[in-house]
Amino acid sequence: DVKVTQSSRYLVKRTGEKVFLECVQDMDHENMFWYRQDPGLGLRLIYFSYDVKMKEKGDIPEGYSVSREKKERFSLILESASTNQTSMYLCASSRDNQDTQYFGPGTRLTVL
Amino acid sequence: GESVGLHLPTLSVQEGDNSIINCAYSNSASxxxxxxxxxxxxxxQFIIDIRSNMDKRQGQRVTVLLNKTVKHLSLQIAATQPGDSAVYFCAENRxxxxxxxxxxxxxxxxxx
Structure with missing residues (x-):
């Protein structure tokens, strides 16, 4: 079975803090994705990556950056957290394009 | 519990009945x-997928139907159980x- 893990289930940070969300997949998938999920807005793509050290902007990249130094790990970085970044963050991976994305359990981030 | 979406369409069914959840997609290139x-x-959590060269695909207690003419997708769950209670959503890949x-x-x- 595909397993995607995220470093924290719940996280509380203060405005202005730098926040790291970590995601690891164990299936040697090429593609990895970061989404945020908000009530009424569904899943929105922040960033994705095709391969190590490669990244592409999604639909809402502002205020975020990512890092993919190893194939199995994809990190989402909030350089200076703001209250409007309070959300559920979901990581996903897929073998390649046109393939199913498998999701992690999510990180509920609250920025105070 | 946490809500993944407010004001979502809701389907209420009795245990043991069949459920049909519908989804319309907009892009014929999907x-x-x-x-x-x-x-x-x-x-x-991944349930089932279907490619556009198929009209129907069955899994364990679930069936997905694809009608490309009207760009409509449905998920049928047979003998619905309490553990099936959740939010269901479709995704399309263009x-x-x-x-x-x-x-x-x-x-x-x-x-x-």
Missing amino acids: DYFIWYKQESGKGP RNTDKLIFGTGTRLQVFP
Whole structure:
């Protein structure tokens, strides 16, 4: 079975803090994705990556950056957290394009 | 529990009945479709997928139907159980793109 893990289930940070969300997949998938999920807005793509050290902007990249130094790990970085970044963050991976994305359990981030 | 979406369409069914959840997609260039299940506080879980060269695909207690003429997708759950209670949403992958487009979801409530 595909397993995607995220470093924290719940996280509380203060405005202005730098926040790291970590995601690891164990299936040697090429593609990895970061989404945020908000009530009424569904899943929105922040960033994705095709391969190590490669990244592409999604639909809402502002205020975020990512890092993919190893194939199995994809990190989402909030350089200076703001209250409007309070959300559920979901990581996903897929073998390649046109393939199913498998999701992690999510990180509920609250920025105070 | 945490809500993944407010004011979602809701389908209420009695335990043991069959459920049908519908999804309309907008882009005729989409050629791959996925159904996900999301329980409260968890990440989306893959249920079943279908490619555009098929009209129907069956899994364990689930069937997905694809009608390309009217751009409609449905998920049928046989003998619905309390554990099926969740938000269900479809996703479409447009040909030659890397991104999934997600629907906003339908909440399925199962009553004893």
